[in-house]
Amino acid sequence: MKSKYRVAELIVRLMNGETLLQMDVLKQYDISKRTSQRDLADIRSAMSEYDAGEVVETDGTYCLSRQSEQLDFEMVLTVSNILLGSRSLEQDELTRTLDFLISQLSPAMQDLIHKQLKISRGGYVPLSKPTPLLNRLREVALCIAQNRKMVFVYRGSAKKYNKPQKHHAQPVAVFFEVHYFYVAMMSEEHGGYWLYRLDRIVDILETKKGEKLDYIKRFSLQDHRSQTYLLDSGDLTRIQFSYRYYEQTALDFFPRSRVVKYNEDGSVVIEAFAKVDGAVLWLLSQGEAVKVLAPQSLVERMKETLTNTRNQYLD
Structure with a gap:
């Protein structure tokens, strides 16, 4: 068989989705392995020229992978x-x-x-107490789409909420952050928007007709992600701190933050707007790489927290 016809036939077979076994090709066309490799190179060149896909070779087989x-x-x-x-x-x-x-x-x-x-x-390692989530995600998503309120049993994280409590709220957004799915809801118990962790919803008792909430006053996921780290609590505050590690790490944890000064020692001064309780958690996690500069109330809070932490290790 002429080489041009053989190559054309192989291209047609690949285009039809066939996976070719190299040993079968050698036997069928009575060619050497070297000739087969030359044919394969010609096929790859033609496919590349016409942007028709890529020939993938695996364990003695090859097939066409389209773009x-x-x-x-x-x-x-x-x-x-x-x-x-x-x-x-x-x-x-x-x-x-x-x-x-x-x-x-x-x-x-x-x-x-x-x-x-x-x-x-x-190597997958689930959370310490993984909870089935797929069905619950579907239920909450339907409530959001249909503007329905939920009556549900929720187990909070604070000690006073150890026992599951009944809640009444209308979900408006579901999102994922750092291991957990969260649901932003207009809560009757909290008198406004509140974040509930999806895995802590023990049971949905019923759903009922909700309200079409004012879009302008609705929960803003964009603002939440720009202002919150781990805890969605505390006042929204303009903070400044010096940072000695890679500056992009801090900028990534505080979206819309910026470097306002480059210091001679290699550190930078970063300005951010954040919910202060979550900001404290991140700032403390960076150890001596961080020094809070403003506001003074946050400086004093960091001093007090670090002092109390140190005192736990004193005899």
């Missing part, structure tokens, strides 16, 4: 790793979710992504 397949693979790989890193789902829900994402890919891409995720999936 859309490659993009799908990249998205599934990215989302899968984010999901694994979140640690938020129990093992069974994690497996079902990953399997669903991967099932959207071609067989060849599925094999490839299984290999890519093998270590990550094997």
